[in-house]
Amino acid sequence: MDEFTDTNPELQPQIKQLQINNDELLKINKSLRSEIRAIQIENLQLKQQNHEMNSQVNAVLNSTIWRLLAPVRKSIDVFRQIRNEKSISHLGPVIKIRKSILHFGSILRRRNKHDLTQSLPIREEMSYNTRKIYNELHRAGIQKDQNIKASK
Amino acid sequence: MRIVIDFQAAQSTVSRNRGIGNYTIALIKEIIDNRDSHEIFLVLNELFIDTIEPIRAEFEGLLPKGNIKIWHSSPNTNFSTENNNWRRQAAELSLEAYISSLDPDIILIASLFEGFADDAVTSNGKLNHGIPTIIIFYDLIRLIFYKNYLNDPQAAKWYESKLEYLSKASLVLAISSSSQRDAINLLGIPANNVVNISGAADPIFQPIAKNTGLDVMVLSRYGISRSFAMYTGGADYRKNIEGLIIAFAKLPANLLKKYQLVIICKLSTEYRTTLEILVKQNNLTKDDIIFTGYVPDHDLVILYNLCDVFVFPSLYEGFGLPVLEAMSCGKAVIGSNNSSIPEIINFEDALFDPNDPVSIATKLEHVLTDDAFRKTLEKHGLEQSKMFSWKKSALLALDAINELEKNQKEKNAFKPDSSSLPSLAFVSPLPPERSGISDYSAELIPELAKYYKIDVIVDQDSISDVWINSNCPIRDYVWFKLNSHTYDRVLYHIGNSHFHTSMFSSLETIPGVVVLHDFYLSHIMHHMEMNDQHTDFFVKSLFHSHGYTPFIKSKHLKNILEVLWEYPCNLDVIQNATGIIVHSQYSVQLAKKWYGTNAIKNWAVIPMLKIPAKATDKKLARKHLNINDEDFVVCSFGIIGPTKLNKRLLDCWLTSSLSKDQKCRLIFVGEYTEGYGQELAKDIENSGFAEQISITGWTELETFKEYLAAADLGVQLRTMSRGETSAAIFDCLNYGLATIANANGSIADISGEHIYKIPDDFIDSGLTEALEILRNDNNKRLSLSTQAQKLIQTNHSPSKCAMMYAQSIESFYLKKPGSKSALIQAISNLGISSKNENDIRELSSGISRNYPVELHQKQLLVDISAICQNDLQTGIQRVVRSILTELLVNPPTGYRVEPVYTEHGELYYYAREFTMRFLDNNKSPLTDEPIEYQAGDMFLALDLFLYLGQSKFIIRMINDGVHVIFTVYDLLPVLLPKYFPEGSKEIFEKWLYTISKGSGVICISKSTSDDAKNWIESNVNHYKHNFKYGWFHLGADIEASVPSKGLPANYEKSISAIKCYPSFLMVGTIEPRKGHSQALDAFEELWKNGTQTNLVIVGKQGWMVESIVERIKKHPENNRHLFWFNGITDEFLKEIYSVCSCLLAPSEGEGFGLPLIEAARINIPIIARNLPVFLEVAGDHAFYFDGLHGTDLASAITAWLDLYRNGKVPQSAGIPYLSWAQSAQQLKAFILDNTWE
DSSP states (O other): OOHHHHHOGGGHHHHHHHHHHHHHHHHHHHHHHHHHHHHHHHHHHHHHHHHHHHHHHHHHOOHHHHHHTHHHHHHHHHHHHHHHTTOHHHHTTTOOOOHHHHHHHHHHHHHHHHHTTSOOOOBOSSOHHHHHHHHHHHHHHHHHHHHHHHHO | OEEEEEOGGGTSTTTTTSHHHHHHHHHHHHHHHTOTTOEEEEEEETTSHHHHHHHHHHTTTTSOGGGEEEEOOOSOOOTTSGGGHHHHHHHHHHHHHHHHHTOOSEEEESOSSOOSSSOOOOOSSSSOOOOOEEEEEOOOHHHHTHHHHOOSHHHHHHHHHHHHHHHTOSEEEESSHHHHHHHHHHHOOOGGGEEEOOOOOOTTOSOOOOOHHHHHHHHHHTTOOSEEEEEESOOSGGGOHHHHHHHHHTSOHHHHHHEEEEEESOOOHHHHHHHHHHHHHTTOOTTTEEEOOOOOHHHHHHHHHHOSEEEEOOSOOSSOHHHHHHHHTTOOEEEESSTTHHHHHOOGGGEEOTTOHHHHHHHHHHHHHOHHHHHHHHHHHHHHHTTOOHHHHHHHHHHHHHHHHHHHHHHHOOOOOOSSOOEEEEEOOOTTSOOHHHHHHHHHHHHHTTTSEEEEEOSSSOOOOHHHHHHSOEEOHHHHHHHGGGOSEEEEEEOSSGGGTTHHHHHHHSOOEEEESOSOOHHHHHHHHHHSSOTTHHHHHHHHHHTTHHHHHSSSGGGGGGGTTTOOOOHHHHHHOSEEEESOHHHHHHHHHHHOGGGGTTEEEOOOOOOOOOOOOHHHHHHHHTOOTTOEEEEEESOOSGGGTHHHHHHHHHHSGGGGOTTEEEEEESOOOTTHHHHHHHHHHHHTOTTTEEEOOSOOHHHHHHHHHHOSEEEEOOOSOOSOOOHHHHHHHHTTOOEEEEOOGGGGGSOTTTSEEEOTTOOHHHHHHHHHHHHHOHHHHHHHHHHHHHHHHHHSOHHHHHHHHHHHHHHHHHTOTTOHHHHHHHHHTTOOOGGGHHHHHHHHHHHHHHSOOSSOOOEEEEEOHHHHHOOOOOHHHHHHHHHHHHHHHSOOTTOEEEEEEESSSSOEEEOHHHHHHHTTOTTOOOOBOBOOOOTTOEEEEOSOOOOTTHHHHHHHHHHTTOEEEEEEOOOHHHHSGGGSOTTHHHHHHHHHHHHTTSSEEEESSHHHHHHHHHHHHHHOTTOOTTOEEEEOOOBOOGGGGOOOOOOOTTHHHHHHHHHTSOEEEEESOBOGGGTHHHHHHHHHHHHHTTOOOEEEEEOOBOSSOHHHHHHHHTOTTBTTTEEEEOSOOHHHHHHHHHHOSEEEEOOSOOSSOHHHHHHHHTTOOEEEEOOHHHHHHHGGGSEEEOOSSHHHHHHHHHHHHHHHHTTOSOOGGGOOOBOHHHHHHHHHHHHHHSOOO
């Protein structure tokens, strides 16, 4: 007990209870940490699996051709999107996808499926300087509003 | 004088291809040509991106590239709709601020009346920047013909707003006397503020010799079959084409029969129909009146020269350029008697009333029938045209500009306003906080209060300084953040201790001048991360300041403390500061060292302030401290710690004769710390001289001063300076104490006249000797004492330092008329709300590019889009990984390496998450964010990533002065299209077009570089003469790329089979171009002829090779003389290499040819196709063959086998190869050695 509770003996039972609660919380904290660790390990394992799948895809794809076909993938994505919107029947005569493209499309789709296991990096929407200016503009706007309110 | 010109007139869709655009370009070129010592900048609007390159080309050689600045605006700012109001007003502020930020003496707006139908932005006086603004003024036609032009209320508003801007101009440059009169009479602009600078015709308009063939061709092109009268110009109401047609119809029949009227102008279909109806109504035929439509200048000159008379019936003209063009071609010109036309024609008899068709017809008939009159007009016109030239106009403009600047200087002469002092927020810890900076600030504030009304901003409960309490309002940070705008100036005192933790976030939002007491801030940053809930603050700051290097050095984030002492970690602070004040040149040197010479642009060195010590009574001080009068007292002042080298002082003192002298005492006057302090105390105790040596521990200020007074000699040692200025050493000097100090950090700045200086890395005997010299030499001590006090009194007096503070602060703030903060404040006055959230985002992005981060470290942006998103570990990606590693570990001098990536080509991100993982830091707090770039940065597209959307981004980077370099691995899809899937060639060609917009390419071999050069030079229309080509060779230290391990169970059987006969090995993915088919043909031939030999193929199956694979699998020799190993480990490959006789490389195209080098490294001979790239790589160390048939290769192999049996085959061991470090070095040399202008 510290000086505060020494001088306020009536608070001692509550302090004791708080200490018990605190101990409980510490235990929960510890158990949560273990769970987090387990999730982290699982995450690592998934990453490992992902890496292995990468190697399998690697066996199929050649780098040059894969890069060459990046725009094709985009076209196929658009195609799939259109198809999903059920408007493909109107566009049937317009969209001519060659056999070879379809062949690579199948490879690409496999790759896309594989990609789902990869988490995208967390990204800032704005660049460092833009972010700073954006925040400054908002801050200046808020400050101006406050000044107007204060003057009223 | 610096003149900044708003050059949007040459860009806007309305003006760029018309009179105003042409006028602007011609006049400004001539102004630049006659500029003398004036510095001229052009400001362009990035939204008109297609016009930027042509304008740059127009001014190439006239103006340095860096003098053409790009202003980044937001779209949808035109005046045509009220919905754009907020955006337009914000854009006007942004443009004015941007132009002022270029620090002009004069701003020149080439055309004000822009931005109704497009997003050109012009304004004057929206931002109170106080810089004289000159506007080129063309006419008031819309005002004079208000009903015809300004019926639309929005158009009227637009025009009126521009008139208001015009009225605020410091000077108006009118393009004619007529416009000058209008500005004075109709707008009420003072006469002395309007100058006529006139205009001129392009020199291409001149009399030309007849060229019958060409003339006939041009005439027939436009359907002109008779002699003709000509009109050219615009096609709107005031041009009075209708009046001209009516007048022409009034000509006598004989003239109508003899002449046609040729009307040269671009006509809308609607207007053309109207005019054709008018022609019919006036009983004229299509053959009488010719509407040519648009005519290019080269034809126009011929038509001017061929016409009999030029008629210009305009109702109003600002200048009437076609009149002058016709006169310059030596033709008879008749024109209206209004506005500027008479002053150009300057011949009363040639004028008519344009409102009266009879008047026009009469004058026309006169010219066409009176040869003498016509000849007179022709002669006069030619003479009169010589009165006009762009040079003359430019000189008139420059005279007016010089005059304005002279008057302005007189007006602006500095008149200090002593009636009110500016307010200053003084942000610093203050006594009783136990920090040197708090004591320093307490001494500075009373003196600085002579220049400012000071409020102190503190993060402490109370202040013990009486003067401050009585004279300065005391505010906390919360109050400060809410009221910062009420201060004229802000001054932060920042040091490397926990007293400053609140300042960092404050400085980020409230800019101010920073007194940087310690250059290194790494410890406080780290302290904040560990103790003050500033998550990842240190790591992020460290990265921001120093990039990836500290993380590479520490090898892993968990070891980051190892580099804590090494890095200043203060870039954020320096970038956010309005200006920096330091106390020593040493800090300036550190800034240069870490951030380059640009870093010290807004820096001032102000000596450490010291209030001269009052005369002290040494005896009395000693009495208080229990020191005998006859003792010789050596003191070391300041906190005891390893960086103060107290133990070394103790050692030297013990070694010196002073320790043997009972009268000599050594006293450490400073706070007693755990660890090092305790060890020192122990050492003292064990020294046997404990009675003579003591540590005082922390003392009150008065006691501290008594020690200064009582001492005979001071010793101030220092190592691992953090860029601070030692207050204790100046205390010694202030008290006239002879002082020994080592030349560490800022102490090196102090001259040997004032201190006894020993080397920074002194040896103990040196210090011992110094102690003995000064113990024994009273005169030396006296001399040092006198000089020290003199120095303090002259250079460090509070009044002098405070004055320097005021001067520096004012000079920093003076440079900020168009500052970012002023702009933000002005925009906030327009209203910031959630309604215009998207606009604010767009605007922020534009402003961030107009005001890029100051103190920018040059970047090498390395595009790794492919490996960053999907590392498939193929050949190119192996190269990218290896080069990237080398670039990160050994960045090119002066560059910060930043890997970047894009998903779709439109926007690039910093690949921080990937790069930290790449550097084995999986849990990095760094996140990816859009990239920022500035002039001088390099963009190296290292990965092959065929996104054609990059094109716009490349142009933007190039416009902003970034040098964009692409790596080309090969051009095979273009050179050998049959071996690639359909469409590959077209895609690759488009990519080559895209990259040709960059600054250059670097290829992986000279042969590829030659291919790239040939292709780009012969296929790209916009080919730039300064486009650069370079090459580097790839590294071949495969060990560095961690070879894969493992042997298959039955590998020995395969090895034995291969061993039996001479075996030829092909390594690489099975692709059509690799020559597997030809090799199979050749070996079938050999086997048929009974040649005992093996073909061993190692490689995965690629594309379009199903038939080859089938052929191998079903081949009768498969696994007898033909072996295919699909996807084996590097270890197994090594085994196969060891039993093969020769590497076979029949590939028809390669970017580099790495297998040749791999073969050379184990000295296996090579048969290769006679390709330039193989010759480049292997030289004389391989056996070459030609031909595409199996028999060609079979013959080569037979010939080779003969040589082989006789031991005469070329040996591959001599093939040179590089490590990846050397390879990266070649690449860096290309980037750094080229002039990228």
